[in-house]
């Protein structure tokens with residue numbers, strides 16, 4: 001492979017890993033949302049369905065995020081540094097959420113079966129599951145909007161106040177809208193997956209209604225994002241709306257949303273899952289498409305930020321080798337714990 | 345740096361962000377995060393191995409007690425692994441949140457082992473899921489195989505991440521450009537730092553020793569308190585099978601570490617030993633307190649020529665002293681010396697107790713009748729983990745003021761964001777809370793085991809395996 005295209009390949013790898021993360025780890029967070037919002041006569045069954053579905057797989061799903069981080073700092077060290085500096089505060093809050101979600105989940109699963117303890121850890125798990133995706137979305141929104149890249153010069157000169165550099169880039173309407181959209185999409189994805197996980201028809205109907213509601217919320221937050229983006233992320237909107245590719249991606253996303261809603265309406269569960277996953281992926285790729293080839297717009301593109309070719313080449317080999325081990329192992333895990341898998 | 349402009353009106357006494365405070369806060373946060381993570385990481389390396397050995401022995405001899413033991417350890421692993429995973433995630437972000445300049449500088453060189461580690465995490469997490477939740481879904485052989493993969497990938501994670509640390513201690517695989525950046529980057533060469541081999545061997549042994557001795561100690565304590573079941577005999581023997589040989593080998597491996605440090609980081613060795621003067625035939629100092637103002641080490645027990653002998657295998661070798669280095673290139677001497685003494689002291693005791701246990705096992709094949717030995721084992725329960733923390737303090741604090749030895753100063757690596765005390769306190773409180781919860785949960789599991797093992801044989805087994813589901 002020639003040296004000039006290597007950085008693009010690694011940027012694609014990051015996007016693919018992020019895609020895998022939102023489809024798997026994202027849905028695990030969405031499961032926590034439904035734990036928090038569990039209600040009605042089948043409240044405990046809903047919670048149990050969530051816990052059963054994510055128990056064996058959430059830790060493996062979580063590693064996608066770690067892969068995103070390590071590939072980012074290996075292939076694009078200045079981008080990792082820039083994001084980590086400007087987004088220190090929301091990233092720290094994201095980490096708190098990740099720690100509390102994971103810890104509370106195992107504490108509930110393996111800790112004291114007493115009701116009070118179960119409720120306490122269930123609460124922490126559920127609230128952390130809601131907060132974390134919001135901060136993930138906020139960080140993404142802040143990067144896309146260009147606010148992170150624009151602050152880099154200020155960081156270097158040291159000529160601005162704390163809020164201007166470390167708070168305002170992310171505490172703004174557009175990143176907040178992206179945070180809300182992320183949460184809605186994760187919750188939607190989880191509810192759709194859970195219709196397939198539920199053992200009991202009534203619980204399945206519960207998740208069907210929740211999935212439809214989440215789809216509506218996701219559509220509303222997406223519109224909010226569009227409005228906020230007019231001022232907050234003009235470059236992104238221009239890139240999406242002024243090219244055929246961008247418009248095609250938007251239309252495809254709208255189509256996926258409609259298909260998912262229709263499948264839920266008509267109870268085509270398996271197809272609904274495909275459509276929901278397609279919707280979330282299309283949103284992500286829309287972002288990638290609009291931002292390409294920028295990593296931290298408008299300051300760093302994939303070529304400026306790239307590590308030397310020697311590093312990129314070796315990293316590519318490591319990724320290929322890793323994928324060869326990873327793909328069959330993951331398939332095995334999911335097959336083993338799919339709701340229809342046989343028990344011995 | 346940035347906030348100072350905006351806070352010039354604040355009186356000096358209440359100002360919280362000076363660069364020194366920020367640097368100190370960042371270093372403290374890193375130390376707290378790593379000091380927390382390493383406990384779970386070591387358990388994550390060794391406990392799966394113990395759990396697999398117990399299951400394998402249990403399946404071979406068709407012994408329900410051993411299988412119950414494997415299930416108990418698996419439950420413990422589930423909690424401890426999750427805490428290890430989330431605290432590790434925090435670390436990967438913290439490398440950027442606290443040391444962005446370090447990652448920008450060194451990312452192209454040390455990213456590769458971190459990425460390989462990422463794949464080790466994947467296999468570890470996947471097959472741990474299979475192991476923990478697959479008791480009734482996969483064949484016994486597949487189940488054990490999944491456990492073996494978990495144990496191997498845990499060890500592989502340690503190998504890769506310690507390679508990174510070794511590079512920080514002995515950077516190789518680059519050339520330096522005129523502007524101080526790295527060129528001619530060779531990530532494969534960077535994985536082979538001169539300190540890598542010694543550090544990796546020592547860290548792996550430390551993980552097996554610390555975890556094995558801690559588990560053995562807990563079961564020894566339960567037996568001293570009257571639990572007599574075969575269950576504890578199995579637990580004790582399996583834990584010692586892994587922990588004792590490692591504990592005996594650690595001083596031998598540590599001797600190699602010390603010789604490597606003597607060659608590659610002479611100022612760290614001088615700090616470890618409280619050696620101020622450059623001298624031929626330097627003595628080994630046991631205990632004592634290095635005083636940086638008078639540049640002497642007082643009240644130490646000195647063994648003539650022993651340091652030269654240990655560090656260079658030659659009683660007349662010259663050991664370079666701290667005074668040979670400018671003050672701003674010396675680490676905090678007292679901390680490094682003290683931590684080194686703690687590691688070596690506890691390590692020596694642990695090795696002696698392990699030898700004793702081995703001797704008893706070899707002579708009589710039953711460890712559990714020997715009360716004195718059980719007491720000794722109970723005493724050394726925490727020694728491995730304390731020695732681990734101390735050893736890492738030697739390595740990390742002993743490298744100061746450098747984050748990458750001789751290349752990049754810690755003060756140049758830190759993030760420009762002011763107010764770092766806040767996240768430092770946040771994570772410290774979080775980890776104290778999490779640590780406390782984990783202790784309570786594991787203690788409850790131990791109590792449950794104790795109560796279960798006071799019942800009669802078959803009923804006990806049923807209770808144990810039912811609660812392990």
Ligand code: HDD
Pocket residue numbers: 506513539542543544546547549550551553554594595596597598599601602603605687688689690691692694727728729731732733734735736737738739740742
């Ligand atoms: C169970 C834990 C344990 C025990 C009993 C020992 N060590 Fe250790 N030691 C570690 C756990 C450890 C560690 C935490 O794992 C370190 C930190 C960095 C590393 O690679 O290993 C370490 C580092 C470390 C270093 C510094 C390496 C460096 O900075 O590159 C030296 C010189 C020694 N050890 C020497 C010894 C000696 C002479 C021991 C004799 C008893 C000993 N250790 C016992």
Ligand code: HEM
Pocket residue numbers: 059062063066381382384385386387388389424425426427428429430431432433434435436439465466468469498499501502505506547551
């Ligand atoms: C800067 C240093 C470090 C970073 C960035 C780091 C990163 C991580 C991450 C991201 C995980 C989570 C993996 C998962 O989700 O399964 C993890 C777990 C783990 N780490 Fe670290 N780590 C560091 C230091 C160490 C050290 C020094 C060891 C050596 C013993 C170690 C051994 C492990 C192991 C065995 C696990 C598996 C989880 C467990 O068993 O609890 N790590 N680490």
Ligand code: HEM
Pocket residue numbers: 371372374375378379382443446505506508509732733736737740741743744746747748754
């Ligand atoms: C192998 C993986 C490790 C890596 C990559 C690593 C990396 C770092 C980095 C980047 C720093 C900040 C810069 C510096 O102070 O030099 C640091 C500091 C520190 N780390 Fe590590 N570390 C590792 C393992 C550990 C472990 C397991 C401990 C356990 C106690 C530890 C204890 C410390 C301490 C005490 C400091 C602060 C030193 C000081 O500033 O005086 N490290 N480490």
